[in-house]
Amino acid sequence: MTTRYRVEYALKTHRRDQLIEWIKGLLAVPFVLLSQPTAIYEEDKPVVNAAQVSANGRYAQIMKDVEDLINDHIAHQKGPNPTVSKLRLLVPSVGSFFTKLPLQEAFEWQDQKRFISSRRFVAPSFNDIRLILNSAQVMSLVRGSRLELVTFDGDVTLYDDGESLNDDNPCIPRILDLMRKGVRIGIVTAAGYTEAEKYYERLHGLLDAVAASDSSHKLEHCLVVMGGESNFLFTYTPHSPCKLEPVPDADWHLPEMRDWTEENVTALLDVAEAALKDCIACMKLPVQVLRKKRAVGIFPSKGIRLSREQLEETVLVVQRIVEMSPAGKRIPFCAFNGGNDIFVDIGDKSWGVMACQRYFGGIEGSRSLHVGDQFLSAGANDFKVTLSTVCGGTQRPGVDTKQARLACTTAWIANPTETCQLLDEIAELEGGKAMT
Numbered sequence: 001m002t003t004r005y006r007v008e009y010a011l012k013t014h015r016r017d018q019l020i021e022w023i024k025g026l027l028a029v030p031f032v033l034l035s036q037p038t039a040i041y042e043e044d045k046p047v048v049n050a051a052q053v054s055a056n057g058r059y060a061q062i063m064k065d066v067e068d069l070i071n072d073h074i075a076h077q078k079g080p081n082p083t084v085s086k087l088r089l090l091v092p093s094v095g096s097f098f099t100k101l102p103l104q105e106a107f108e109w110q111d112q113k114r115f116i117s118s119r120r121f122v123a124p125s126f127n128d129i130r131l132i133l134n135s136a137q138v139m140s141l142v143r144g145s146r147l148e149l150v151t152f153d154g155d156v157t158l159y160d161d162g163e164s165l166n167d168d169n170p171c172i173p174r175i176l177d178l179m180r181k182g183v184r185i186g187i188v189t190a191a192g193y194t195e196a197e198k199y200y201e202r203l204h205g206l207l208d209a210v211a212a213s214d215s216s217h218k219l220e221h222c223l224v225v226m227g228g229e230s231n232f233l234f235t236y237t238p239h240s241p242c243k244l245e246p247v248p249d250a251d252w253h254l255p256e257m258r259d260w261t262e263e264n265v266t267a268l269l270d271v272a273e274a275a276l277k278d279c280i281a282c283m284k285l286p287v288q289v290l291r292k293k294r295a296v297g298i299f300p301s302k303g304i305r306l307s308r309e310q311l312e313e314t315v316l317v318v319q320r321i322v323e324m325s326p327a328g329k330r331i332p333f334c335a336f337n338g339g340n341d342i343f344v345d346i347g348d349k350s351w352g353v354m355a356c357q358r359y360f361g362g363i364e365g366s367r368s369l370h371v372g373d374q375f376l377s378a379g380a381n382d383f384k385v386t387l388s389t390v391c392g393g394t395q396r397p398g399v400d401t402k403q404a405r406l407a408c409t410t411a412w413i414a415n416p417t418e419t420c421q422l423l424d425e426i427a428e429l430e431g432g433k434a435m436t
Helices: 004-010 018-034 042-077 086-090 103-114 126-143 171-180 196-213 255-259 262-283 308-324 326-330 349-359 416-429
Strands: 149-152 184-188 223-227 232-236 244-246 287-291 295-300 333-337 342-346 368-372 409-412
Touching: 018 042, 018 126, 042 086, 042 103, 103 126, 126 368, 126 409, 126 416, 149 349, 171 184, 171 196, 171 416, 184 349, 196 223, 196 232, 196 244, 223 349, 232 349, 255 349, 262 287, 262 295, 262 308, 262 326, 262 333, 262 342, 308 326, 308 333, 308 342, 349 368
Parallel strands: 149 184, 149 368, 184 223, 368 409
Antiparallel strands: 223 232, 232 244, 287 295, 295 342, 333 342
C-alpha cells in the first residue's frame, strides 16, 4: 500500500524530473479519456480492445509530437547565438541534446514489453517514460553507428549497493561483448581510492573476465576506472597483478582542471567539512567525519541507519553553503547522498566522463553513453552527466556558465537488472541476440 509519506515525498520538487513529468502529463489525457476501468465480461471485450488500439495510437502520436519538439530544440541550440525553443518554453529546465530521439518508435518498442497501452487502471508512469527515453537514446546511438564509449556508475548500476562486481555478475558478459565490438568502457565511481588494489577488490569479476577472454591482449587499455568522481584514473592492463595501473595526469586531465590546485581543493574541503559539522551539531547526527585527499564526508557507525530526511537535508544545506562560498566558485564539486552517508567530492561525474573521453582520444559526447541510477537533482552524483535523455540538465552548482558543459548522452536505470536489459537492447539493435 502506498503510504501518505511516500506520496508526499514523491511530490517534492527536488525529487522530480521536469521533462519526464511533463511527458507523463501529456499521456495522462488520452489515458483518462480512453481507458475502460470496468470488469471484463465477454460483451465488454470488443470495447476494451478498441480502446487499447486507440490508446496505442494516441500515445504514439504524442511521443511523435515530443520527438518533433526535441528536433526543433536541437535546431534552436545550434549556431553561435542559440535561440529559445518551444520545448524550452514548455519545460524551462530542459538541457541540450546531442542526438535526435526516435520516441515514437521507442514507445512501440517498450509498449510490446510493458503493455502500456493495454492498461486500464494504471496510467503511463514515470518509469514507463524513463525507459522509453532510454530506448530512444540507444536506438539513436546504435543505428547511427555512433556508440564508441559506455561509462557506468558502480553501486546500484552494475551491482547492488555496497556490494562488488563479482564473477557471476550478469552484466560482465554483456560488457565483454561491447568491448569485443570496439566500444571503450569506463567505470566512473564515487569511491575515492588512490590505490589500484582497492578498485580491484570492488571490480575483480569484470577485470578477471577481461583478462581471461583476451589472451592476445587486444583489450588492453580499452577499459578504465575513474575514481573519486573525476580524480583518479586507472587503466586495464593484464601485466599488473591487480589488472589496473594508474594513468599519468597529463594523459587525461582537462584544461579546466588546472585550477584544481591543492590550495583551492583544501579551501573547498575546509568549507564543506565545516558545513557538515554544523549539520551534525544541528541534527545531532550519530556520525563520524572522514577527510580524504579529494573528498570529505560523514558516515554512521556500523548498524546505524540515517533517515532519508536527515541525509537529504544535510546534502542540500552543505551544497548551498559550498556553492555560495568563494572556494565553491573557483572549482567544481559534488555533494551527494550515498544511501547511508554523505560526501562532498572535488569535481563530479561529468568531469569524470569527459576525462575518459579525452583519454580515449577525444570521443565526442554524441558518441558516448553514461549509464547510472542517480539523476535527480538533490544529492545525486550522476545528475551532472545528463544532457537530454532523462533529465533536464540544469547547470551544476559551483561551476560558471562557460565550464558548465554537459558530458554525454545518458540512460537512467533503477537497478543492475535494468542495466542488463539496456545492454541486451543494444545487442539486439546491433543485430545480435540478447544474452541469458
